[in-house]
Amino acid sequence: MDQIQAIEVHNLVKKFGNFVANDNLNFSVGQGEIFGFLGANGAGKTTAMKILCGLSKPTSGKIRVAGYDVTRQPDKVKKNIGYMSQRFSLYNDLTLKENFRFFGGIYGLSASEIKNRTVQLLDRLGLGNDSGKLLSSIPAGWKQKLAFSVAIMHQPRIVFLDEPTGGVDPITRRQFWDLIYEAAAEGITVFVTTHYMDEAEYCQRVCIMVDGRIDALDTPGNLKTNHHAANMHEVFLKLARKKST
Amino acid sequence: MTRILYILQKEFIQVLRDKSMLPMILFIPVLQLLILSYTATFEIRNIRLVVCDLDHSSESRELAGKFKGSSFYNIVNYVQSYDEGAEWLKKGTAEQLLVIEPGFAKNIIHTGDASVLLTTDAINGSAASLMNAYGTSIINQFGREMAVTATGSAQLREALRIEPQFWYNPELDYKTYMVPGILVLLVTIIGMFLSAMNVVREKETGTIEQINVTPIRKYQFMTGKLLPFWIIALFELAFGLLIARVVFGIAVAGSIPLLFAVASVYLLVVLGFGLLVSTITDTMQQAMFISWFFMVIFILMSGLFTPVESMPDWAQWVNKANPLAYFIKINRMIMLKGSGFSDFSGLFFGLVFYAILTLSLAVWRYRKTT
Amino acid sequence: MKGFIYKEFLHIFRDPRTMLILFGMPIVQVLLFGFAITNEINNAGIAILDESKDEMSIALTDKLLASGYFTLKENLRSRDEIEAVFRKGNTSLVVVFEPQFSSRFIREGQAAVQLIADASDPNTAHLLSVFASGIIRDFSGDISIINKPPLTIRIQTNMLYNPELKGVFMFVPGTITVLLMLISAMMTSISIAKEKEMGTMEVLLVSPLKTWQIVSGKVVPYILLSFINALIILLLAYTVFAMPLRGSLLLLLAESILFIVMALTMGIFISTISNTQQQAMLLSMFALMLPTILLSGFIFPVENMPDALQYLSHVMPSKWFIVIIKQIMLKGLGITYFWKETLILALMTAFFLIMSIRKFNVRLA
Numbered sequence: 001m002d003q004i005q006a007i008e009v010h011n012l013v014k015k016f017g018n019f020v021a022n023d024n025l026n027f028s029v030g031q032g033e034i035f036g037f038l039g040a041n042g043a044g045k046t047t048a049m050k051i052l053c054g055l056s057k058p059t060s061g062k063i064r065v066a067g068y069d070v071t072r073q074p075d076k077v078k079k080n081i082g083y084m085s086q087r088f089s090l091y092n093d094l095t096l097k098e099n100f101r102f103f104g105g106i107y108g109l110s111a112s113e114i115k116n117r118t119v120q121l122l123d124r125l126g127l128g129n130d131s132g133k134l135l136s137s138i139p140a141g142w143k144q145k146l147a148f149s150v151a152i153m154h155q156p157r158i159v160f161l162d163e164p165t166g167g168v169d170p171i172t173r174r175q176f177w178d179l180i181y182e183a184a185a186e187g188i189t190v191f192v193t194t195h196y197m198d199e200a201e202y203c204q205r206v207c208i209m210v211d212g213r214i215d216a217l218d219t220p221g222n223l224k225t226n227h228h229a230a231n232m233h234e235v236f237l238k239l240a241r242k243k244s245t
Numbered sequence: 246m247t248r249i250l251y252i253l254q255k256e257f258i259q260v261l262r263d264k265s266m267l268p269m270i271l272f273i274p275v276l277q278l279l280i281l282s283y284t285a286t287f288e289i290r291n292i293r294l295v296v297c298d299l300d301h302s303s304e305s306r307e308l309a310g311k312f313k314g315s316s317f318y319n320i321v322n323y324v325q326s327y328d329e330g331a332e333w334l335k336k337g338t339a340e341q342l343l344v345i346e347p348g349f350a351k352n353i354i355h356t357g358d359a360s361v362l363l364t365t366d367a368i369n370g371s372a373a374s375l376m377n378a379y380g381t382s383i384i385n386q387f388g389r390e391m392a393v394t395a396t397g398s399a400q401l402r403e404a405l406r407i408e409p410q411f412w413y414n415p416e417l418d419y420k421t422y423m424v425p426g427i428l429v430l431l432v433t434i435i436g437m438f439l440s441a442m443n444v445v446r447e448k449e450t451g452t453i454e455q456i457n458v459t460p461i462r463k464y465q466f467m468t469g470k471l472l473p474f475w476i477i478a479l480f481e482l483a484f485g486l487l488i489a490r491v492v493f494g495i496a497v498a499g500s501i502p503l504l505f506a507v508a509s510v511y512l513l514v515v516l517g518f519g520l521l522v523s524t525i526t527d528t529m530q531q532a533m534f535i536s537w538f539f540m541v542i543f544i545l546m547s548g549l550f551t552p553v554e555s556m557p558d559w560a561q562w563v564n565k566a567n568p569l570a571y572f573i574k575i576n577r578m579i580m581l582k583g584s585g586f587s588d589f590s591g592l593f594f595g596l597v598f599y600a601i602l603t604l605s606l607a608v609w610r611y612r613k614t615t
Numbered sequence: 616m617k618g619f620i621y622k623e624f625l626h627i628f629r630d631p632r633t634m635l636i637l638f639g640m641p642i643v644q645v646l647l648f649g650f651a652i653t654n655e656i657n658n659a660g661i662a663i664l665d666e667s668k669d670e671m672s673i674a675l676t677d678k679l680l681a682s683g684y685f686t687l688k689e690n691l692r693s694r695d696e697i698e699a700v701f702r703k704g705n706t707s708l709v710v711v712f713e714p715q716f717s718s719r720f721i722r723e724g725q726a727a728v729q730l731i732a733d734a735s736d737p738n739t740a741h742l743l744s745v746f747a748s749g750i751i752r753d754f755s756g757d758i759s760i761i762n763k764p765p766l767t768i769r770i771q772t773n774m775l776y777n778p779e780l781k782g783v784f785m786f787v788p789g790t791i792t793v794l795l796m797l798i799s800a801m802m803t804s805i806s807i808a809k810e811k812e813m814g815t816m817e818v819l820l821v822s823p824l825k826t827w828q829i830v831s832g833k834v835v836p837y838i839l840l841s842f843i844n845a846l847i848i849l850l851l852a853y854t855v856f857a858m859p860l861r862g863s864l865l866l867l868l869a870e871s872i873l874f875i876v877m878a879l880t881m882g883i884f885i886s887t888i889s890n891t892q893q894q895a896m897l898l899s900m901f902a903l904m905l906p907t908i909l910l911s912g913f914i915f916p917v918e919n920m921p922d923a924l925q926y927l928s929h930v931m932p933s934k935w936f937i938v939i940i941k942q943i944m945l946k947g948l949g950i951t952y953f954w955k956e957t958l959i960l961a962l963m964t965a966f967f968l969i970m971s972i973r974k975f976n977v978r979l980a
Contacts, residue, residue: 053458075460083458087451093259105251106461150455160458283921284909287738290919334775335946337938353768360769368945370780371655372916377772378745388768405720405755406727409744411734412701422736526632530805533896534636542643550914551652552739554659554707560651574704581735584702 004067006031006158006189007052012061014047021047023212025061029191029205031157034184036203037193038236043209045193046086046162052191053083053160066157079107082151082159082188086166090147092136096127099135099150107154121149124182141172148179158189165196177202197233206232208239215239248461252469256443260473270477274431274485281427282493285550286419289375291319293339295330298323302350304391308361311387312343317379327362334366341365341376353391413498413581424495425580426549428485429573432508433515433543436478437536440519443470444611445532448523467608471516478512479505498583504576510596511572517603518568524610543569568599623836626806637840641794641848648786649856655782656742657684661708662700664691667716675728675754679710684746701733708732708743776945783856788940789913791848792874792933796907798841799875801899803834803882808895811886834879841875861947867940870957874936877960880967881932887974907933935959 007029014022021044029035039045050056052065054074063070066080090099097118104114122128125145135143144164152159161180165173177199184190192203200206200220207217216223216239220232229235260266296309312318321339324330333339344362352359363380367373414421447453456466482505489495497504519536526532546560547553547569553561564570571592578584586593627633661679665672680687688706691697700706711729713719720726730747732740777784849867852858860867881903889895910917910924911933917925928934935956942948950957 055454055457075462078458078460081458083455085451085454087454089451089455091255091259091452092450093262094255098255098258102251102255103455103459105254106248106456106459106465108248108460280905280909280924283924284915286915286919288919289916293918331775335948336952337942358769360771362771362773364773364775367774367777367780368941369785369916370777370782371653371785373774373777374655374780375742377774381770381772384768384770391768405751406725407748407751408727408729409748410729410731411737411740411744412731414734414737414740417734417737417741419737422738530809530892530896531630531632535632538636538640538643541640542647545644545647545652552656552659552736555653555655555657556651563651577735578702578704582702582704582733584704588702588704 004031005029005064006033006066007035007191008062008064009048009052010062012048012051012063013059014044014051014056015059020212022051022058025214027207027214027217029158029189031189032184032187034180034190034192034202034204036200036206037191037209038195038197038200038206039193039209040195040240044212045209048209049160049162049191049193053081054078055083080157082154082156084147084151084159084161084164086162088143088147090135090143090150093134095132095134096122096138096146097131099146100153103150104153109154117153121153124179125149141168144168144172145176145179148176152183152188155186156188158191159183161190161192163193163195165194165199173199197231197236200232200236208236210239248465249469249472252466253472256469256473260439260477270435270481271484273435274481275488277431278424278427278485278488278492281430282420282423285423285427287371287375288419289372289379290317292317292341292376292379293321294318294341294343295322295324295333295339296320297325297327297330297342297344299325299347300345300349304350304353305345308345308349308384308387309343311383312380315379315383318383331364334364337366339366340372341380343380420493421495421581422577424489424493425576426547426573428482428489429511429569429576430544430549431485432478432482432512433569433572434540435481436474436512436515437519437522437540438533439474439477440471440516441522441526441532441536442529443474444520444523445526445529449528463608463611467520467604467611470520471513474516474519475509475512478515479508482508495580497580499579499585500583503586504579507572507575507579507593507596510593510600511568513600514568514596514603517600517607520607521603521610524607524612543567546570547573549573565595566599568596571596620832620835623806623833627836627840637798637844638847640797641790641844642851644790644794645783645787645848645851646855648790649783649852652786653782655780656739656746658686659684659708659739659743660688660706661685661710661743662689662691662697662706663687664694664697664709664711665716666714667712669715669717671717671720671726672712675712675751676710678754679747679750682746682750684743697731706733707736707739708747710747781856781858783852783858784945786913787848787852787856787858788937788944789908789911791845791871791940792911792936793904793907793913794844794848795841795871795875795936796878796903796933798844799837799878800882800885800903801896803837803879804885804889804895804899805892807833807883807886808889808892812891830883834883837879837882838872838875841878842871845871845875858944860944862943862949866950867943870936870939870943870960873957873960873964874932877932877964877967880964880971884967884971884974887971906931910934911937913937932960932963 005028009025009027012022012025013020025048037045037049047056051058052063052070054070054077057071065077068076068080070077091102094102100118100121101114104117109117118131119128122131125142127142130138135146138146148161148164151161165176168176173196180190180192180202194200203220205217205219206223208215216235218226223229223235224231227235227238229238294312296312298305298309309320313320322333324333327344330342330344334342342364344364346360346362349359349361361384363377363384365373365377411417444453447456486497522532522535526535546556546564546567553564553570556564575589575592578589627637663676665676679685685708689700691700691709694711697709700709709731711731713727716726728751730744732744734740774780853860885895885898889898907913909915910928910931912928913933917928917934920928939953939956942953
């Protein structure tokens, strides 16, 4: 491997008391890759992602994100990543423009950069004329797209998306994935957790977690061939069934 | 530095956009100053008195007349027996009962030794001792006047002439004393609740996570959170001072810049404490309860309503950890007596110490990671 | 139904911070009022400016300091120092003896003492001036045998119900009332508003439980908690502060339950008119707590307030309850003395209950 990996995880363990949320995870994600993190609720996806973003500390393990050690150089990591949480986390009582300005500002963008990026991102969403509207007046599906735009506003090397399309209708989900592809085309690595199996097909590689462990990690194509499955949904069910027997 | 400015901008927009905020900021000071300064008074007036005159003489009627003429008393009834009068005290429809024994006038004239009975409902102990003092002084005054008429001498001279003077507040207006204290209470409540609620609210709505993944530093975040409330609270103080001047006619006797200088340090203590509360709680309800708990203790022990000097030594010692007591004392000194910095430098440095302490604790307790 | 009440208890007991408020607050408040806070005056700082320093002025100074009301902070040398000593704030009263104090008394039969009080605190200033005057008059009577007044009126004073003038007697009824209000009204209103905000109220409403079952499930834990709290405060007052219970305990507990139920219906009413926790909190804070503390006669006597505020105090349920507690505990009276207050509380309960039901039905329709 001559190129620096975007994410490298070695022997990641996270325990809450006696409960092991992440049991010795090992994987790496290449620059510009769309990497899917799959699993049932409680499989440990969000926990792992929070550790990668520096929101939570690992119990043990060596984790490098954007080439920096997550525990030792958290500030360097944070400059290079974007994050979109499972819970919607922009400010409802601010306008679209004000949300962009605030997050751009605390990422250290200059005033002119903020202005340009805001116009560019809002235009891409077709919301150029709504920049003065309060976020609370925007429909839910649009809010998710806005949250994504805010997360990539400072042009991070990696963006972490925690179940970004939860509770969103299929058409909006489709549009959301178009945004993800555009970001990836610009060279941004996308790390996305989801439990929609159709979305897994859109990823270049997927990692399936069961009970805190990685059960499978490969391209969707390889996974389907190896498990003799027609789609990712079947792959997932087969893995889950194998587990229970 | 510019990052802090972006946080400031955002906090101000949020505060000013909140529809319940502006009325709260303007309405609470007026409400507190007007209601508290009229209610929070230990002045005793219009004591409800029942008179039981068993002598029916011109002297006894004259004594009752002295009570009637006093601005402190309000005679609610005349009764014919002690028991009847005691019933009024029992029901709570009167506070004091004056019984003039039969033979009162005869004793004054013949033996020079008469007696009356003054009974007071003493459930409110401090009010009772005051009511007792008022009653006693009216009766004594009456006695002295009777003595003057009896001896026929023009004036009975006391050996010592007492000349009382009341400085700074010659009318003994209780409101003058309460208003500076209430101003402190006002900025404390506003500062404490706004800051305690703020970070917790971001926790509850989840926006705090979005901030925690950014490279922003703790001190930048805390400064950005703190400054808006600091400015709002100082504005409240200015607004409150204006109301004190216009409505109550209380002008600041000392230096206004000095007052604001002390207030700005004091507010750092309050805001630091509020932020500390918000870092150790998860919901607004918890933050509310914790701040309420400490506020009640701070307020009760602050000297706002009751004199600090009268508390036992251990309580006064505990009170050294009560920033509210420091600022109430300083504010009263500056506003009413025109005290200068050298008069309260010790108290001021106490506030500086607590400001550093609470702010460091708040920054230390705030965790970007779990 | 049973499981439902159990769930409410779990919510309350799982959070140590709520427990702190529920049980820490009453204990701390009663102890503070009992041991620390007093509006009596003792050990007030005074300064003496003695311009004669003779036999008489020294004797009077000793008499003043021996009284226990005053502590000598400073001896002043000139009048110019008075202002400075007040500004420092540790001295509330300056006693000034005029020059040639004794000789003037002997020559002219009268000498003057000035009592200069720092009246920025008018209450303390007034009391100190009254106390000092009393001591000086006493002294004056001792030295002026010639001028002894030919007649005295002896005053027998009688302090009913609280001969030692303890502050606790005043504060315990108030503290009980405030806490019952806090727990019953504030906690219920916030807890119901929370279920509404989180959407869990709808889940309960579609369940086979009847509305009254849901509501009583919410309030039963608070009734119990309030009741336990009232008992704790009474026990503290009784054991630690020797506060008497002259009337019937049973009657006191029955009246407490009436007040608790009243406060609960009030809490339910608040929750029906507020949509979020924060609204319920602010409403309880400003509509309940402040008036309960200020207008109920808890700390400050209502009789001295302006008329408008006195009228306002009549609609405060806490005012009536405090009267009832005092009548039972301190005066040992029976229901015949406060049936009116009891009736008022009962009517208020009915009022809030009817209003809540109407509000609730409107929302469902």
